[in-house]
Amino acid sequence: MPDPIKRIELKDGTVRYRFVVDVGRDPETGKRKQVTHTFDGKKEAKTEYARIRHETDRGTYVRPSKMTVDQFLDEWLTSATRDVEEATAANYRHALLPVRAQLGGRLLQSLAEGDIERLVDWMLTEGRRRGGKPGSGLSARSARLTLGRLRTALNVAVRRQLVVRNVAQFVTIPRAAAKAALAAKADRTPWTEAEVKTFLAGIADERLYAVCLLSLMGLRPAEVCGLRWSDVDFDAGTLAAGDNTRTLVDGRVVEKTAKSAAGRRGLPMPAAVTTALKAFKTRQASEKLRAGEAYQRTGYVLVDEIGEPQRPDWLRRRVYELMARAGVRKVRLYDARHACLTYLATQGVTDVVLAAWAGHADGGTLAKRVYVHPDLTHLQQAAKVLDAGLFAGNSTAVREGV
Structure with a gap:
């Protein structure tokens, strides 16, 4: 077998040693791939040739590339987000923004474990660029999400x-x-039963009273914003949660x-929710008459005085204002859902x-997942528990049309 290492003499008399070796086929085109290496000494050339042949035979050879981290992430995101929802794709992109900010211009093959550790430290100390004070640290949860997405992407890079x-x-x-993140999470507790009742008593005359009850009966903010009057059946006393949601994406x-x-x-629907929603619908009818042609007939439950449907961020700001007005502890809007589910669980549901x-x-x-199939009859238990306790006394607290 001829020696694969060739002696090359340059015009100036310098001697080099070069080899060309097959490293498989391009997975997209099927064409044979070859690499060429040139060294000053034959011993170096032989060592590198043996390494490449060994890794090629094992299927672990990685061809040198000038692909940057940004270029790879663009390629990976295109593949990873093909069959996901728009909001999920946006979450993938946002999670990788710190990686792009710190490492985007680096060669992908130049990354080392220390670079990733420094990236995590930077995120935790000064990585925030939006959603708070720029230059402050991101939460451990955000850093963990970014790290998880990067791991997944780099697994694909290894496979390819x-x-x-x-x-x-x-x-x-x-x-x-x-x-520190666990301690902060432990400190973030939903309202107690007494706080819920204080809040409801403090906002009984507010326009968004019924909307707050929807959150306190366990609907997610996106479900509250997406709820339509066609989803509410007053005759049956039910509402369709989750049939339509409104979320923010970029x-x-x-x-x-x-x-x-x-x-x-x-x-x-608990009786308090039914009463409040009827009053809210009556109020909207009056607002529609006053606004005339300016009123937008969108069919959503959560609309402003001219029928414009509202976004989760608008709802969050308004509810925070109502919390301050009622003199109760400020909690996340999502914690209203937690308060409901915690109460139901502790009451034996x-x-x-x-x-x-x-x-x-x-x-x-x-066993429960396989053999128990809750229907509307079973769920009535939760509605009755809310009426008897958390919403006690509120079913008649709202006057029709107020």
Whole structure:
């Protein structure tokens, strides 16, 4: 077998050693791929030739590339977001923004584990660019999400033989940051029963009273914003939660149904909610008469005085104002849902009914998931519990048309 290492003499008399070796075929075109290497000494050339042949035979050879991190992430995102919802695709893009900011211009093959560790430290100390004070640290949750997306992307890079190994594989969030995040989460508690009642009493005459009750009966903010009057059946005393949601994606409103079948659920309305929604609908009819042609007949429950449907960020700001007005502790709007589900759980509502009420696919143990099928009759238990306790005395608190 001829020696694959060729002696090359340049015009100036300098001697080099060169080899050309097959490294497989291009997975897209099927064409044979070859690499050429030139060295000053024959020993170096032989060593590199042997390494490449060994890795090629094992299927682990990585061809040198000038692809940058940004270029790879563009390629990966195109593939990873082909069959996901628009909001999910936006979450992928946003999670990788810190990677692009710190490492985007680097060669993909130049990344080392230390680079990823420094990226995590930067995110936790000064990585915030939006959603707060620029230059402050991101939460451990945000850093963990970014790290998770990067790991997934680099796994694909390894599979496509763009890099030798996943340098993010064993990088973790520093223990101190993780403990601080757990402590902060423990401090974030939903309202107690007394706080819920104080809030409801303080906003009984407010225009958004019925909307707040929807959150406090366990609907997600996106479900509240997407609820239409056609989803509310006053005769049956039910509403269709999750059939339509309104979420924000890159500043735009995106409408969709809930992700899972469990998320699209019919819920029996507590009497307090029914009364409040009837009053709110009557009020909207009066607003429609006053606005005349300017009124937008969109059919949504949550609209302003001229019928314009509202976004989750608008709802969040308005509810925070109502919290301040009622003199109650400020909590996230999503925690109103937590308050409801916590109350139902502590009042003895079964796990499987609680999961069905919340719109979760997992109802508890395998036996419950397989053999128990909650229907509207089962869910009436949750409505009765809310009326008897959390919403006690509020079914007649709202005057028709107020």
